[in-house]
Amino acid sequence: MANPQWPAAEQRQHLGKRISRLDGPVKCTGAAKYTYDIHRDGLLYAKLVGSRIAAGIVNSIDTSAAEKLPGVQGVWKDESLIGKEVQYAGQILAAVAARTEEIADEAARLVKVEYTPATPQVDDTDPARADGKPATREEGDVATALSQAATVFEGAYGLPVVCHCCLEAHGQVSEAKNGEMYLWGSTQSVSSYAKGLHEDVGLTLDKMHVECQYIGGGFGSKFSYDKWGVISAKLSQLTGMPVKLMLDRDLELMVAGNRPSASAKVKVGLDGNGKITAFDAEVWGTGGKDGYKPPPMPYVFTKIPNHRENGLRIPTNRGSQRAWRAPGHPQGCLLTMAALDDAAAAIKMDALEFFKKNLDLTERREVYAAQLDIAADLINYKEKAHLRGESGPGPLKRGLGISLHQWGGMGHQSECDVTINPDGSVETKIGTQDLGTGTRTTVTIVVAETLGLPLEGVTLKMGKNEYPASGASGGSTTIGGVSASSRLAATAALNALLEVVAPKLGAAPDQLEARDGQIRAVGDSSKAIAWKGACSLLGTQSITKRGTNVPGESQKMGLIDGGVGGVQIAEVTVDTETGCVTMNEMVAVQDCGLIVDLKTAESQVHSGLIMGITYALYEEAVYDPTTGRMLNADMEFYRLAGIKDVGQFKVHMMTGAGYDERGVIGLGEPPVISPGAAISNAVANAIGVRVPRLPLTPDRVLMALQQGTGQDAPTTNGGLA
Amino acid sequence: MKVSRDRMGAGISRRGFLKGVGAGTAAAGLLTGAPPPGAAALDAAHTPKVLAPGESEISLKINGAVQKVAVEPRTTLLDALRNRLDITGAKKVCDRATCGACTVLVDGSPVYSCTMLALEAEGREITTVEGLGTPENLAPIQQAFINHDAQQCGFCTPGFVVASTALLQKFPNPTREQVQAGLGGNLCRCGTYAGMVDAVLEAAKGGA
Structure with missing residues (x-):
């Protein structure tokens, strides 16, 4: 009998090898059909109307002129919002569906x-604008310490x-046909996508x-079917035609999710x-109009004997937050690691030495100790490191910055x-989705490994x-979930x-194994039968087994x-004349x-x-304080890094003995957590002063240089720019 | 020249557009659907066929095949390809010539198809990512993207593959810096740049 435990390293046929993603060929030839690409006969195109104001009352929505335009097949408006307050600019008020x-x-x-406009509130940096009860956690006695x-x-x-x-905007293609609803949603959650939406459209x-x-x-923003999912489906029911509704880029950036902001004043106490x-830490920030969860602080160094976090929420007339790759962690990481790095610099201690000295205040002292040594080796830390600001003469300053992070990544509930x-032939069915993380490839690897087959089998x-x-x-839960369920099923x-x-x-049976396309007795090659021959013994009866991942x-x-x-x-170079990093x-x-x-793990x-x-x-989502509108709701001014902007990478995965035995753990979130802190620390190391806020744009770098910061401890870094 | 405010498409003034003849050969092309090359010799007596407003049928040569398609004057090449011809490799992402996800080749040069009118593309050779290779018969650059895992969600990938193809036509043996410059007009959100430079360099080697 095969047992579900993962095979030992020397027995692995596919597992852990460098395997090209199986959907590579369809993706790089344009053959892969995304929601945006779904075409149906008679397809209508829908467009949304978002609120032009960020605060105020909607008095009326008049769609009559739109309805009269030749080619328009259906309109929808949100009657429930008439006479009500607008929460943010871009809030969806109406939609139209037309032939083109x-x-x-x-x-x-x-x-x-x-509208009757009111004054919007989009400032998220002034803690005086906070409302509600502060969320306070304290361990030990911080004041005394x-x-x-x-x-x-x-x-x-x-x-x-x-x-x-997301490069593919949020959206959905809907086709109401014969009392059924066919949906192509751009979603991170295929299995549960329709739950709730079915009630909105009156279907079981x-x-x-x-x-x-x-x-x-998706990056955390595409779990729900959203308001536009409902509108798309309703327009299809109304018109009797399939409807494609994808957000335009400006709405995508304004209303389809964001990562909440975080500002903090931090005090760090050190012994001799x-x-x-x-x-x-006093922390504040906004997640839009509604809830705000302060980021976890102190981050990683959770065992600091005396620590306190006081979190404040600032309501703003901005689109609502959503989970953004490693929710809360990049914020908690920057706010913590920058303060600790500054504290080390204040006592003129090398950052690597400082972090190593304090690793007993983390949950994973040995893991981090090994990782810090490997990372230092990879970047040649010994040779390149210098104390903060001691970057030598000339306008180009080079610096190194360190950061530590953590994540969970336990597999989710999954059936296969x-x-x-x-x-x-072998067929695997699973209601999961491949965000580009390689899920399609990894499930195939697990099933092929288990059955001793090539991937094509x-x-x-x-x-x-x-x-x-x-x-x-x-939350990096997919790889664990689907690997376990597909392993158990296979x-x-x-x-x-x-x-x-x-x-x-x-x-x-318990002496047989499936390997190299055969079923054979363990250690007795005379007793073997090819996979096909073995399966033919099933006669007319296929075998179907379900595997269920129950995480515990x-x-x-x-x-x-x-x-x-x-x-x-x-490692960064900062031009102190231009402020460019x-x-x-x-x-x-x-x-x-x-x-x-x-x-695909390294790609992650x-x-x-x-x-x-x-x-x-x-x-940075830049908001105009007067109109409350997002000023850079496009991809020209909401900048993403280009291919020239990212530098070189070295990636080391902790694998082998001591790590493999733990089984599969998610990898999507962890590597995105530290860069903000590591780069901010590297810039501080290079130029001798902290640039207090991300993003580290030239203006902020120059301002920090102008304001300067003495290197004498104790000190402050000059407040928020 | 007081046309800057009224420019429509590449080098076409509103005045030229209304007249349909004279200053802009491209303007004549826009109105009549006639191919612009040689149109300078247009007979002054020729009366252009007025297409706008509404849809008119034009012919586009896409991946070697001529296809008839009904477009409005305002229809972009990207929307003609995607919405009217179901050729969906080129993606609409920024819709304003920033991200390169809609890149196609027009007469061999990379073009953001979101900002070219379909009418402007008539009579020109249009190559989309589908014209470079198929899943069963991959172009070397496509195979190289797979080898180096230069894709995750894959939405930007067709644009990068087309841009890389144009780059390699111009620089058959590019340096890393040339590859980065050549792909600087395309954006990826997942963060797949790490494999891209290596992919293009590998494809260049394979092609040499």
Whole structure:
């Protein structure tokens, strides 16, 4: 009998090897069909009308002119908002569906909305604007510890609201047909996508058919069907035609999700040896009109004996926050690591020495110690490092910056069916989605590994809600979830096959294994039968087995785990005349348990680094205080890093003994957490002063240089720019 | 020249557009659908056929095949390809010539198809990513993208593949810096740049 535990390293056929993603050929030839690409006969194009004001009352929505435009087939307006308050600019008020996209565009502009505007509130940096009860956590006695500390460093830091900016905008194609609803949603959650939406369109859940084979980015913003999903489906019901509704770029950036901002005043207390004794943080930020969860602080160094976080929420007339790759962590990481790095600089201690000295205040002392050594080696820290500001003469200053991060990444609930057919074909069905992380490839690898087959021997069907339900792809939970469920399903199916084959081979089922396209007795090559021949013994009866990942149970079996650490070091060059920051190199050392596909795993780390560089140097949703509108709701001025902006990378995955045994752990979030802090620390190391807020744009760098910061401790860093 | 405010498309003034003849050969092309090359010799007596407003049928040569398509004057090449011909490799992302996801080749040069009118493309050779290779018969650059995992969600990938193709036509043996410059007009959100430079350099080697 096969058991579901992962095979030992020397027995792995596919697992952990460098395997090219299986959907590479369709993606790089344009053959992959995303929601945006779905075409149906008679397709109508829908466009949304968003509020022009950020605050005030909607008096009326008049769609009559739009309705009269030739080619317009249907209009929708949100009657429930008439006479009500607008929460933010871009809030969806109406929609039109027309025969062509051009006509829909024109019709949307003909929708007339009357408002009574009010003064919007979009400032998220002034803590005086906070409302509600502060969220306070305290362990130990921070006030006393600070009063007794040998050194107290105080600094202020911040990160702005940033957008998800998925290249495929949010949206859905809907086709209401014969009492059924067919939906192509750009979603991170195929299995649960239609739940709730079915009520909005008056259908039972079994009438809702969801498909998403390819998705052009989600990053945490595409779990829900959203208001536009409802509008798209309703317009299809209204017109009797299929409807494609995709957000235009400006609405995408304004209303389809963002990462909440965070600003903090931090106090760090050190003893005479540079050990951290106290950490005190006042944190505030906005997630739009509604809730705000202060980022976790102190981050990673959670065992600082005396620590306190006081979180304040600032309501703003901005689009609502959504989960953004590693929710809360990039913010908590920057606010913590920058303050600790500043504290080290204040006592003129090397940052690497400082972090190492304090690793007993983390949950993973040994992991981080090993990772810091590897990262330092990879970037040649010994040779390149210098104390803050000691960068030598000349306008170009080079610096190194360190950051540590952590994440969970335990697999989510997941079900999977594996079918072995008498003709030897194998079909896997799972209601998951591939965000580009490589899910399609890794599920295939797990099933092929389990059955001893080449990858081509396994067919995978996914991306539909008719398949066994699998969790939403968020929080790095997918790889663990689907690896466990597909491993369990394939193992169960194989065991059923072994029962049938055993008599033929004259061996007990528990002495058989599936390897190299054969079923054979362990250690006796004379008792073997080719896979196809073995399957033909099934006669006319296929085997289908379901595997269910129950996270706690799979963890006990060693299939999956959660909880990882990582270390990154950035090297930058800063031009002190222009304020421009150039990325030279980043090294990332990451723990992620057992790796299923080394190639796509490394891509995940690269991806995290690049997305991290982007928010460290470029990204910020800029709002106009007068109109409350987002000023850079396009891709010209909402900047993403280009290919020239990212520098070189070295990635080291912590694999092998001590790591593999933990099973599979998610990798999507961890590498995106540290870059902001590592790069900010590198810039401070280079130019001798802290640039307090991300993104580290030339104006902010120059302002920090102008204001300057003495290197004497204790000190402050000059407040928020 | 007081046409800057009224420019429509590449080098076309409103005055030229209304007249349909004279200053802009491209303007004549826009109005009549006639190919611009040689149109300078247009017979002054020729009366252009007025297409706007509404849809008119034009012919576009896409990936070697001539296809008839009904477009409005305001229809972009990208929307003609995607919405009317179901050729969806080129993506609409920024819709204003920033991100390069809509890149196609027009007469061999990379063009942001979101900011070219379909009418302007008549009579020219249009190559989309679908024309470079298929999943079963990949172009070397496409194979190289796969080898180096230069894609994640894949939405930007067709644009990068087309831009890389144009780059390699111009610089068959590019340096890293030339590759970065050549792909500087395209953006990726997932963060797949790491493999892209290597992919293009590998394809260049393979092609040499």
